[in-house]
Every structure is written in structure tokens, then in C-alpha cells.
Amino acid sequence: MLRAGMIRQIAAGIYNWLPFGLSALSQVETIIRQEMSNINASELLVPCIQPVSLWKDSGRFGASNDLNNEMLRMKDRAGQEMIFTPTAEEAIVDVIASGTQSYKSFPLSIYQISWKFRDEIRPRYGVMRSREFLMKDAYSFHMNRECALRTYEDVLRAYLRIYHRLGLVAVPVAASTGAIGGDYSHEFHILADTGESTIYYETSLEEKLKNNEITLSSLQDIYAVEEEKYNPELCKALEIVSRKGIEVGHIFYLGNKYSKAMNMKIQDRDGSLKHPEMGCYGIGVSRLVGALIEANHDEKGIIWPDAVAPFKFIILNLKINDAKCDELSKQLCLILDKRGVDYLYDDLEYGPGVKFSRADLLGIPTQLIIGLKNAREDKIEVKDRKSGKVTILDINQFGNYLNSL
Ligand code: ATP
Ligand code: MG
Numbered sequence: 001m002l003r004a005g006m007i008r009q010i011a012a013g014i015y016n017w018l019p020f021g022l023s024a025l026s027q028v029e030t031i032i033r034q035e036m037s038n039i040n041a042s043e044l045l046v047p048c049i050q051p052v053s054l055w056k057d058s059g060r061f062g063a064s065n066d067l068n069n070e071m072l073r074m075k076d077r078a079g080q081e082m083i084f085t086p087t088a089e090e091a092i093v094d095v096i097a098s099g100t101q102s103y104k105s106f107p108l109s110i111y112q113i114s115w116k117f118r119d120e121i122r123p124r125y126g127v128m129r130s131r132e133f134l135m136k137d138a139y140s141f142h143m144n145r146e147c148a149l150r151t152y153e154d155v156l157r158a159y160l161r162i163y164h165r166l167g168l169v170a171v172p173v174a175a176s177t178g179a180i181g182g183d184y185s186h187e188f189h190i191l192a193d194t195g196e197s198t199i200y201y202e203t204s205l206e207e208k209l210k211n212n213e214i215t216l217s218s219l220q221d222i223y224a225v226e227e228e229k230y231n232p233e234l235c236k237a238l239e240i241v242s243r244k245g246i247e248v249g250h251i252f253y254l255g256n257k258y259s260k261a262m263n264m265k266i267q268d269r270d271g272s273l274k275h276p277e278m279g280c281y282g283i284g285v286s287r288l289v290g291a292l293i294e295a296n297h298d299e300k301g302i303i304w305p306d307a308v309a310p311f312k313f314i315i316l317n318l319k320i321n322d323a324k325c326d327e328l329s330k331q332l333c334l335i336l337d338k339r340g341v342d343y344l345y346d347d348l349e350y351g352p353g354v355k356f357s358r359a360d361l362l363g364i365p366t367q368l369i370i371g372l373k374n375a376r377e378d379k380i381e382v383k384d385r386k387s388g389k390v391t392i393l394d395i396n397q398f399g400n401y402l403n404s405l
Pocket of ligand 2: 066
């Protein structure tokens with residue numbers, strides 16, 4: 001990501017996102033937004049700087065856990081203690097509680113995509129474990145457990161669709177609930193030898209994933225856990241594999257842990273006051289960009305899957321200032337502009353070698369190469385980044401070629 005000019009570090013675990021990196025990030029965000037909207041979650045945004053008082057109400061401030069040690073604290077000019085949000089259960093309960101009184105407002109699902117800060121002891125692997133990172137965090141509120149579990153399952157299925165659309169296979173495993181708390185939870189892991197986590201699961205899980213047969217109950221029938229939950233005794237009779245994984249998502253059924261701690265009360269159908277049931281659901285958006293590259297690269301660089309490629313085409317003009325090469329390049333730009341297709345035009349004055357290796361590094365799926373010799377005959381070279389396959393096209397055929405994609 002550094003070599004491709006996607007990010008630059010400004011301090012340990014804190015990165016600038018440069019234009020190419022930011023485009024990749026927003027492709028991932030778009031897919032997440034669509035799938036969250038499909039399960040009727042609405043997007044909102046709570047502040048990144050929050051008063052500590054909220055976190056004292058829930059009891060998470062000052063508790064002895066990772067999250068507390070990772071909180072970045074500060075004071076405003078009046079001496080009020082503030083934090084930069086590492087997650088947002090408190091702020092969300094606060095804002096939802098202030099606008100709802102009756103069961104008629106529920107169930108209710110909301111999410112945000114926002115920068116979180118966790119003062120990790122050892123930030124590492126670039127955006128995989130950074131201190132500032134982009135997270136999609138969703139929260140749901142319900143009047144009873146059954147309803148909460150239905151949404152939990154909806155989110156589980158939505159997450160699998162998100163990873164699938166990103167071209168990734170993410171394995172869901174039962175997880176311990178850590179500093180977020182709650183009754184139970186699942187993590188989603190992309191298999192990769194460089195992953196920081198170890199997961200254990202029955203081999204039949206892979207088949208179920210492939211056939212899109214994952215439901216909450218099918219997951220409960222199968223042994224699939226992250227390392228903190230792993231119990232070798234329980235697995236003796238089972239066919240278990242252990243794999244390295246990158247955790248790209250984590251969902252929690254919270255019960256009324258937060259609504260109770262923060263005294264959120266809602267009037268139910270029978271008139272009684274209840275602390276709503278909740279779930280919370282996270283996806284590491286910036287970590288996913290790293291995980292995508294981890295899963296899609298070769299020795300030359302990135303190979304973006306079509307669904308998330310920051311651009312679909314890169315035009316390589318190998319001879320800038322040659323009238324014919326410039327003319328053909330402009331023609332391609334015009335055709336792509338007309339169709340509203342995203343592309344990058346390399347019109348820099350570097351030699352072909354630099355242009356080729358840079359294009360390979362950036363990993364844009366299709367390279368449109370305009371060199372002196374072909375240009376004289378009104379021809380362009382179309383090269384597939386993944387397979388390396390090259391096709392020579394007459395410029396007049398380019399429109400048809402686009403139609404055939
Ligand atoms: P980890 O075990 O990796 O520290 P976590 O359990 O602390 O993760 P959650 O609180 O569940 O993470 O956050 C939701 C998601 O945010 C995670 O699944 C992960 O993808 C992402 N995430 C968490 N911490 C980081 C980080 N330091 N850098 C990038 N992404 C992160
Ligand atoms: Mg953590």
C-alpha cells in the first residue's frame with residue numbers, strides 16, 4: 001500500500017489516505033452501505049470526540065480491560081474530560097434513548113462508518129492494526145430476545161454477502177465477547193498465512209459456506225471457534241482444521257447490558273417499562289482494504305477484484321507528446337467518459353518500463369496500452385492484469401469490446 005501510494009504514515013499507526021487508497025476504501029464502503037440498507041439499517045453519524053461522562057455511566061471508563069487502556073483521552077478548555085471514540089455503544093444508546101419512549105419505535109437498526117481511535121500497544125502490519133482506523137459499526141434495539149436474535153442473524157447473513165461481493169471468503173466462528181461484552185458473538189476471518197488470529201473449525205464449514213447454507217442455527221450445530229474459545233477436549237471426535245485468519249468483522253448479541261447500565265427504559269405493549277435488548281456489529285473497513293490486497297496480489301503488486309477496483313481501466317500512453325499516441329489516448333478517454341466508466345490516464349513522461357511496473361503495482365484490472373507501433377495502425381493493446389493476457393484491438397472496436405464486458 002505504501003509502494004502503490006495508497007497510504008503514508010504520519011505517526012505510529014496513523015496514516016494519510018492518499019487518492020488511490022481512498023478510492024479503494026470508498027469502494028468497500030459502498031458495498032457495505034448497500035448491504036446494510038438491504039437489512040433496513042439506516043446510516044447516522046455520532047461525534048468522534050465524546051464526553052467521558054457517557055463512558056462513566058456505562059462503567060466502561062476506568063475498567064481494567066483493553067478498551068480502557070486503548071482510549072485516547074483529552075480535555076477541552078473548560079477542563080471537561082473527553083475521549084476520541086474507540087467504539088460507540090454509549091453514544092448510540094444515549095441518542096436513541098433520547099428519541100424513543102414506546103415499543104412502537106422498535107425494532108430499530110442503525111449504523112455509521114467512521115474513524116475510530118484505539119491506542120494499540122503495538123500497531124503493526126500497516127492498516128491491519130492501526131491506531132486510527134475506519135469502522136462500520138451497527139447497533140440494533142429490540143423489545144425482546146427473539147427479535148434481537150433475528151436481526152443478529154440478518155446481520156450475519158449480510159456480512160457474508162458483503163465479503164462475498166468483495167471476492168473474499170470469510171469464515172464465521174464463535175468468539176469470546178471481550179470488552180464489548182454480551183451473551184455471545186461471532187467473528188469473521190479471512191484465511192491468510194499472515195493473519196494474527198488462529199481459528200479452529202470443522203471441515204464441513206467450508207462446504208456450507210460455499211453452498212450459502214449458513215444460518216445462526218447451522219453455525220451452532222458446527223464446531224467453529226476463535227482461539228480463546230478453543231477446547232481440544234471437545235474436538236477429539238471431530239474433523240477439525242486450524243487456520244490463520246484476519247479478523248474483518250465481529251458481531252455481538254448484547255442483551256440489555258448497555259440499555260440497563262445507561263438506564264434506557266421503553267414502555268412495552270403491556271405498559272411495563274423495559275431495558276431494550278441490543279446487538280452491535282462491527283466491520284473493519286480500513287483493515288479490509290489490507291486484507292483484500294493480502295488475498296489478491298502477486299510478486300508485481302496488487303490485483304484488484306473487479307468489484308472493488310478503484311478504477312476499471314488504466315490508459316498507458318507510452319509516448320507522451322507523440323501526436324498519434326496522444327490522439328488515441330484522448331479518444332479512449334472520451335469513450336470511457338461518455339459511458340461513465342472510472343479510469344486512470346497515465347500521461348506522465350516516464351519510460352514504458354516504469355509505466356508497466358507501476359500499472360502492475362497499482363493492480364487496476366485492465367490496462368489499455370498505447371505504443372508508437374500499434375498507434376500508427378490505429379490499434380491499442382488490452383492487457384488483463386490478472387492473467388497477463390493481451391489482445392490487440394482496432395480503436396473502432398473498442399466500443400464493442402466495452403459492450404461485451
Ligand atoms: P482485534 O481482536 O483485532 O483487536 P477487536 O475485537 O478489538 O479486534 P472489535 O472491537 O470487534 O475489534 O472491532 C470491530 C472490527 O474492527 C474488527 O473486527 C476489526 O476488523 C476492526 N479493528 C479492530 N481493531 C482494529 C485496528 N486496531 N486496526 C484496524 N482495524 C481494527
Ligand atoms: Mg482490539
